[in-house]
Amino acid sequence: MNLANQTAIVTGGASGLGEATVRRIIEQGGKAAILDLAGDKGERLARELGERALFLPTDVTSEENVKHAIQQTTDTFGPLTLAVNCAGIGNAQKVIQKDRPHDLSVFTKIITINLIGTFNVIRLAADQMKDNTPNEEGERGVIINTASVAAFEGQIGQAAYSASKGGVASMTLPIARELARYGIRVMTIAPGLFETPMFDTIPEDIRNALGASVPFPSRLGRPAEYARLVQSIVENPMLNGETIRLDGAIRMQPK
Secondary structure (H helix, E strand, O other), X not given: OOOOOOEEEEEOOOOHHHHHHHHHHHHOOOEEEEEEOOHHHHHHHHHHHOOOEEEEEOOOOOHHHHHHHHHHHHHHHOOOOEEXXXXXXXXXXXXXXXXXXXXXXXXXXXXXXXXXXXXXXXXXXXXXXXXXXXOOOOOOEEXXXXXXXXXXXXXXXXXXXXXXXXXHHHXXXXXXXXXXXXXXXXXXXXXXXXXOHHHOOOOHHHHHHHHHOOOOOOOOEOHHXXXXXXXXXXXXXXXXXXXXXXXXXXXXXXX
């Protein structure tokens, strides 16, 4: 597969890694639906990108929302062939804080959005893709998820985030094995330190220090580099069932 003429949904597509992915798909001749709750950003991006982009307000944890978004996408652009899961949140909290234990509702929310939301999109996208006409390689679709290096080296305060991203990485292989019979590939990207909205509130000197901690290149990753890897995964049919670290060789310290 290549991105030209593919129909994609991108969750979290209004900003950060998702926005860069949407832009890459459109630039390469594909069509993309932006699934996000950031209405103003999503609408602006869709207007900018033109008729091959569509914004659909979507809560990835809602079966009804995701089903409706997929249906609108296929009605507008044709059969769904690519799903990229970028929607996610983070919240740093220690298991034992000064005055109380970790807020259970925060842990639950992060797991619900990052892990259950990703699975919700996977299952509904795969159900659509299984009926596609296969290409010459027998492929009917590609699903790409977003984990994090925190799945492997979670720092103090990242129990919830690491658990959610570890779950995404861990379910990649069993889902890929199951969907192989339908010609649907499943991959996950685990980014390191990237320039995303999560970094917007961090002072510039701290951002620079974080970038300098990356062995090479010694800087924060760029969302466009994530999008380039999405394209490479789509184009290479032997990439399946794997989590690829995209991190400049960084290994996170305890804190």
